[in-house]
Amino acid sequence: MSALRILVPIKRVIDYAVKPRVNKAQTGVETAGVKHSMNPFDELSVEESVRIRDKKRAPGGVEDICVISAGPPKAQDVLRTAMAMGADRAIHVDVKEGEDLEPLAVAKLLRRAVEEEKSNLVILGKQSIDDDANQTGQMLAGLLGWAQATQASKVEFGEGDFVSVTKEVDGGVETVRARLPMVVTTDLRLNEPRYASLPNIMKAKKKPMSKKTLADFGVTAERRLKVLKVTEPAPRQGGGKVEDVGGLVSKLKELGAI
């Protein structure tokens, strides 16, 4: 049984509790001065990796947990958070502010990172809550020719490098099994991420973070999709309140809903 070398890609996004505002020029969403944090699905990936080690779930043990993020210098904050949660080390790939990579470019970057770090398990969030694409993990698995298990709610390790993953699918769950190496993407049901304790935050400052550029991974920030405009969704007007159940029924009838 091979020891696990886990790569955990993470992304810095606008905090999930913040309501994003479209900028005046309609080119994107206002990010300046807005609270950012780790993509919630990526917190689950970090947590799962750390739990696999802490609970000794993999017969071959966990040799390394490396987190990686491609983003502006502030992405280092989320990498530190991940290390405070228990990751061993981090790679920051510097990307200029406003030069966001598309999932395909990220997948290409990660393919090279996997080769360099000799990873045999990549755990990603199922989607980032800004772009909502839900693509990177699947693209990476395709480029590597590895097995993939998306929207995982349970990951179990067996003998012979087998990994069984229970996935959230439409209408219920499905279990698939594959041999390492593989790519897993996380669903919300997978675990409950821990809060980093202050001592761990202090320790994380001493953990190694290597700094790289896109060129180190042979990728560029070229875009295949040109954003023509970003607009606010059509606003919905509340129709007011009714006094009682009778009023509710007659209003629904009036609206033709029943």
Add this chain to the structure above:
Amino acid sequence: MLCTARRIVPQQLRGRLTQATTSPVAFFSPAALRRLASTLAILEQREGKLNNGSLSAISAAKKIGGPIHGFIAGNSIKAVAEEAATADGLEKIVAVDNAAYEKGLPENFAPLLVENIKKGGYTHVIVGHTAFGKNLLPRVAALLDSQQISDITSIESENTFVRPIYAGNAVATVESSDPIKFITIRGTAFAPAELGKGSAPVEDGVDPKAEAIAEWVSEDLAKSDRPDLATAGRVVAGGRGLKSKDEFDQIMQPLADTLGAAIGASRAAVDSGYADNSLQVGQTGKVVAPQLYMAVGISGAIQHLAGMKDSKVIAAINKDPDAPIFQVADVGLVGDLFEKVPELTEQLKK
């Protein structure tokens, strides 16, 4: 695309005729024409049953123009391929009959699609933004070096698409420069193509018989007589306000039965164990757009609104008059749901 072709050809003719050097044959040859759109619509089937929601891929393909081929693969799929072939707007069905594809494992289904896309020379490949489509299509797109466009709600032209981002808090219009556009569509934004209107031929697709490096082990699907949540005309959804699984069932089921509605739930209700995961409506769950969405004991967090705010009529019952759900609801009732919902169920029965 036929109509566009008609528009383009005269333009090209005019252009070419002024340069008298081009032979008349050249501008009728396919190479002289811009590559015309043709679309592969991937249809889902399980155990010989067509997922009717996946017929939305055909409706979306119609908006692009050009010929549309349906694609279907799995175990003994002759009957379901014939059924799909009656969908309105299809030119043909490409079918691959092989039990290895029955469960839609992307490890072998993706190479299967790659071969069939290459053979068919398609410019667009469309599948629903369902668990199947989300799992499969990005892998195919990466294998063909294309940047997929996910969960689109509208098609502006053959290379321009509209999709919600930030949990539906913003809407992006994007233009793709990839030669093959890989697209997942939001099912509620495109009505399924009607069956029984066409009679497209069914042809065998190519089968590369790629090795399956993953295996399907088991599934546990919630069984229900109710309409499917994603496509139901009416949805009643419960939130944290229901307090327990028993109360969720006791309150929501009679209401759903009376309305003939599907049951949904907020993430809070799912996380608290009141309802099954598969019932979750929201950014990370299902996106629904029924005629009537009735939110019971749901405050209306942005995560939840992302999954239901395109519903035709939204009704809300909540004891908190300041709950954000009331800002989007067409009709709201402030009150204790344990009192109001049974009363509503009774009145609706009359």
